[in-house]
Amino acid sequence: MFCAIVAGRAPASIVYRDRTTLAFMDVNPVRPGHVLVIPAAHRAQIWDLGEAESAAVYRRLPALASALKAAVAADAVTIFSLNGRAAGQTVFHLHFHLVPV
Numbered sequence: 001m002f003c004a005i006v007a008g009r010a011p012a013s014i015v016y017r018d019r020t021t022l023a024f025m026d027v028n029p030v031r032p033g034h035v036l037v038i039p040a041a042h043r044a045q046i047w048d049l050g051e052a053e054s055a056a057v058y059r060r061l062p063a064l065a066s067a068l069k070a071a072v073a074a075d076a077v078t079i080f081s082l083n084g085r086a087a088g089q090t091v092f093h094l095h096f097h098l099v100p101v
Contacts, residue, residue: 002093020056033072074100
């Protein structure tokens with residue numbers, strides 16, 4: 001599903017895109033403003049990312065969280081990722097949740 005969004009074959013409200021990272025609005029938000037941040041290349045879990053790819057994705061998180069916080073006038077932003085079925089992962093393309101609080 002997320003690979004189709006990256007390829008432009010599935011609709012999404014994209015809030016950020018570069019060569020390595022894509023951020024878009026969650027279609028089933030926990031709260032209004034819930035954003036997902038993914039690597040553009042398909043990687044199922046965090047341990048599937050290479051060092052440079054990981055650095056590129058992580059480098060975007062502070063600015064995206066700050067922009068989200070300002071956009072919805074949140075007091076804080078929770079950032080989390082579920083990795084592996086036992087952790088509750090149901091979509092097997094690595095993604096970080098940015099949830100305004």
